[in-house]
Amino acid sequence: MEPRQRLHPLSPALHGAKSLVVVIAGLSWSTLSRVGFGWFAALVVALALGATVLSIISWYNTGYHVVGRELRVYEGLLWRRTRAIPLERLQAVEVVRPLLAQLTGLAELRLEVVGGGKTEAPLAYLTVADAAGLRARLLALAGQAGQPAVAPTPGEAVAAPAEPVTTATQVPPGRALHTVRNNDLLVSQLLTPQAFLLPFGVAFVVVQFLSEDSWSFIAVASTLTAMAGVVLQPVRRVLDDWNFRIARDDGTLRVRNGLLETRAQTVPLHRVQTVRATWPLLWRMKGWLRLRLEVAGYSVGEGxxxxxxxxxxxxxxxxxxxxxxGEVLPGVRLTGLPLTPPPSRARWLHPLGRNALGAGLHERVVVVRSGLLTRQLTVVPYARIQSVRVVQGPLQRWLRLATVHADTAGGSGAAAESRDVAEAWALAAELAARTHAARRVTG
Incomplete structure (x- = not known):
């Protein structure tokens, strides 16, 4: 049995630094005004030292090693805990590099396991070479356990990869598919409702300051806080998707993205359940859309x-x-999918959006269209459908309509809304037959 490995010695310092930020954020300005700067600084230092000591103790009692086809993670001082992660249930291993890790040349390893409620056992922190080497080894063992689709690429050596995942500027291994221009990313987030409402918020704050009668520090502070919350989401999207690169490597997609926190993700194509194309209202003037997918076995409950x-x-x-x-679902083209609208009487339920609804069966997938202001196209491969349901509400029964749901494992699936009742039952029967045939082929 191989010896138990420890995390990098700088791990306690990084955890302590994060704790320091939390401590400073938790101590309010009212505390500073009451105790004075000297006692406030002493309190921060004492709490930071305490957090660092706890981090060192945690690091000393944390270890990991591979036993057969299990990754075992040990942690805890008074209450010892051992987590055994079967590698046959492993779907992917991510190499994540937050800002502090980038500054110190370290990386964090996060595991995705079938049926996991959240990301499993992050190992924080390892050197980049160690993280890439362990990642390649775990994926190789997972492939030997019956999931070759997530096996490491030929360029990823187990001990010392030739091209470790170090920075977001590197091209993912495999055949490059696309690199998103950062200028397009910035403009796309400017074409959002939040960006258009921001000038009105700024004008409101200026008016509050200039008007003596209505000036209120609490009101202005509350407005600034609300504005920060509105702006945070598009800013976070830009930071998360900065230098977004996607490549195809045998049966996987390789994605790298991030500015302050770089991420290297492996998406096994045989686990893709749903692909969604979304056209936000303000993006249509540029002819833009975004693509999202759902992957079986990933933590859909992750906060x-x-x-x-x-x-x-x-x-x-x-x-x-x-x-x-076309790379994810061979033979499927977004502009060549058969779509039929619901019957005209569905306008009583969807007075404005009836023409935006649609559903149809392709040779390989079921496709559903929805949305009025934000248009959405949902594509689900037959082999990924877990169940088919026909649902009728009270008004639908009166109008002789029904909704057909194609459910996927742990995902949202697709719903063909307000179809004629006879058509809905025929569609459900055809979906069930095609799903059964697709499972026989892939099984």
Whole structure:
């Protein structure tokens, strides 16, 4: 049995630094005014030292090693805990580099396991070479356990990879498909409702300051806080998708993105359940759309959406989207999918959006269209459908309509809304037959 390995010795310092930021954020300005700067600084130092000591103790009692086809992670001092992660359930291993890790040449390893409620056992932190080497080894063992689609690429050596995942400027291994221009990414986030509402918020704050009668520090502070919350989402998207690059490597997609926190993700194509194309209202003037996907076995319950590998194309034109969708779902073209609208009486339920609805069966996938202001096209391969449901609400029964749901494992699937009842049952029967045939072929 191989010896137990420890994390990098700088790990406690990085964890302590993160704790220091949390401590300073938690101590309010009112505390500073009450105790004075000297006691405030002493309190911050004492809490930071305490957090660092706890981090050192945690690091000393944390270890990992590979036993057969299991990754075992040991942690805890008073309450010892051992996590055994079967590698046959491993879907992907991400190499993530937050800003502090980039400054110190370290990386974090995060594991995605089938049925996991969240990202498993992050190993923070390892050297970049160690993280890439362990990642390649785990994926190789997972491939030997019956999942060759996520095996490491020929360029990724187990001990010392020739091209470790170090920076976001590197091209992912394999055949490059597309690189998103950062200028397009910035413009796409300016073409959002948040960006258009921002000038009104700024004008409101200026008016509050200039008007003596209505000036209120609490009101202005609350407005600034609300504005920061509105602006944070598009800024976060830009930082997360900066230098977005996607490549194809045998049965996987390789994605790299991020500015302050770089990420290298592996998406196994045989696990793709759903592909969604979305046309936001303000993006249509540029002819842009974005692509998202759902992958079986990933943590759909993960609170942080950045931990879910759903990015396929943050922003791009239709030609680029066609290229990428063709790699994920061979033979499927977004502009060549059969779509029929619901019957005319569905306008009583969808007075403005009836013409935006549609559904159809392709040779390989079921496709559903929805959305009025933000248009969306959902594509689900037959082999990924877990169940088919026909649902009727009270008004639908009165109008002789029904909605057909194609459910996927842990995902949202697709829903063909407000179809004629007879058509809905025929569509459900055909979906069930095609799903059964597709599973026999892939099984």
């Amino acid at each position: 942080d959406e950045r931990n879910r590998p759903d990015r396929l194309l943050p922003v791009g034109d239709l030609r680029t989207a066609e290229l990428i969708v």
